[in-house]
Amino acid sequence: MADFTRVDFAVEWNSVNKVPGTICGFKALPAAWSVASAVIDTARSFGHTEKFVWGNADAWATDYEHSEREPNGNSVNWVDNTHLMYFAGHGAAELSVSLASNHHGCRAFYRNMRLGVGLLRWLVLDLCDAVTDKPDVETSVMRVWSSPTDGDAAHPVQALHVLCTFIGDAYSIDTNRGAEFVTAVSRGTPVGTAWLDAAFARSGKNVNRPIAIACGRDGPDAIARRDHGRLADRNIGPVPAAQLAWKWRS
Amino acid sequence: MDHHALAERWHTFDVSANIYEVDSAIEPLDDLLELARRAGLEGVSDGSWNEIGPLLEIEHDSNVFTVYRPSRAVQCIDSARWQVDDGVSTMEISDEDAIAAALEEVNHLELVEHDIFRPFRVTRLNVASAEKEGISSQRRVVDIGVVLSRVIDELPVEGQGGNIVMYLDTNLQITGFQRIARRVAGVHEPVHGWRPLDDVLSEVETYWEISFDSGLTVEDARLGYLELGRLEKQEFIQPVYGLSLRLSSQENDEVRTVEHYVTAATNGIGALMPSDSGPASQGRSK
DSSP: OOOOOOOEEEEEEOOSOOOTTSSOOOOOOHHHHHHHHHHHHHHHHTTOEEEEEEEGGGOOGGGTSOTTTSTTOOGGGTGGGSSEEEEESEEETTTEEEOSOOSSOSEEEGGGOOTTSSSOOEEEEESSOSBOOSSOHHHHHHHHHSGGGSEETTEETEEOSEEEEEESSEEOOOTTHHHHHHHHHHTTOOHHHHHHHHHSOSSSSSOOEEEEEEEESSHHHHHHHHHHOOGGGTTSOSEEOSEEEEEEEO | OOHHHHHHHHHTTOOOOEEEEEOOOOOOOHHHHHHHHHTTOTTOOGGGOEEETTEEEEEETTEEEEEETTTTEEEEEETTTTTOOOSSOOOOOOHHHHHHHHHHHHHHHTOOTTSEEEEEEEEEEEEEEEETTSOOOOOEEEEEEEEEEEEETTEEEESSSSEEEEEEOTTSOEEEEEEEOOOEEEEEEEOOOBOOHHHHHHHHHHHHTOEETBEEEEEEEEEEEEOOOTTOOOSEEOEEEEEEEEEOSOGGGOOEEEEEEEEOBTTOOSOOSOOOOOOOOOOOOO
């Protein structure tokens, strides 16, 4: 099982209060730095190549947005210029990654992302409400994540392999889930499976619900990537994204 | 819960408990090799272990048996079937039947050892897919994960550790399991007393920068022990208050729900919630 594939990785986090005057409305979340630092340390320990680590004022909305969708977007040089990207912090429901910076705004809108048209294969959005259950998970997945996986002019309907994130507003203060995830994928566990195992809450009343969303040319292709896609696939892509397949633990 | 209800709950917390010291030694591994054999990894021996970062692993056909050295947690999975969708199967099973099936496997594998575990939650692995702009496939459930919580001094253990999770497929065949139950070396100290409610609420209000009943709601409060996840070293197992919080007016005026843990004993050790926001800005310019 262990394939010891080394990949390029990058980490961003948002652990402090919002920048005054921005439209964001969050408060400090120190746990996000704990998650991010554990991811960084673990990825380094497995010999993965660090492309960038930016936090708070240095983590920008433009890192996520594509220039075809937002003129200031620069995702091809940042989030889409690494195999594995991990963000820990705040999110606005079905709307954005929310950042403690104001570089052309504090929100990286999902609708302005075109994920995986470059090097990006796997994106972890360790934040609330990237998917909701209003009215159900299926509707929310397609409503929010169809367009960010539509590709760009040079890569129509092509995208990243797997997006790992959370359903709903529950946030677990288990700050080691990112480290568990990186450890598991580094030893060869499929990426989607590793995320679900690392991130689902084993106790408490407010249960976080991790979800893995994969792209494919058709149903079987997307399902195979969702259940079997590993870091060893880093040189495959961008992959077709005519179909999405997802799994989550509830 | 309002203040009165919380005060009532606090009265029920007057029990006898201890702060325990964890045995951090990973050796000997004999008991884990025996467990691996019971799980179907025949012929394994001391020389079978592969070291992968913080993990010790044995692979046998599609079975992977992993020991997490920081916690001595164990995970055993059939990599061909664990969290894998065959594309057609679906399961409809009650929580009661799921727990009964899981307990049968727990007994077969002798996973309880010298500890006590109680059924806590049944989780379900849901799958679906859809063509862009198309109709999504019907949601199916392809496995159940039954969580059993460790019990110490009649108190449940909370956190990512202190549990057994049994994964069963649609035929109720086991696809994997994990067990995180750190070995206790002995009593470090008895609990001298319990932290009062107002002291705890004040700490929570300060942490989240939000006032009780003015945006902060406590939905549930529990007394238990805390065990951390598989990759975390832990020196002591101590009593904690587990608070299920609801925070209003968060990002985009949305609600957030979190589990907040604080030490429960007046002689509790350390802070449980992260407080370090990380390094200062590097002054990024491009």
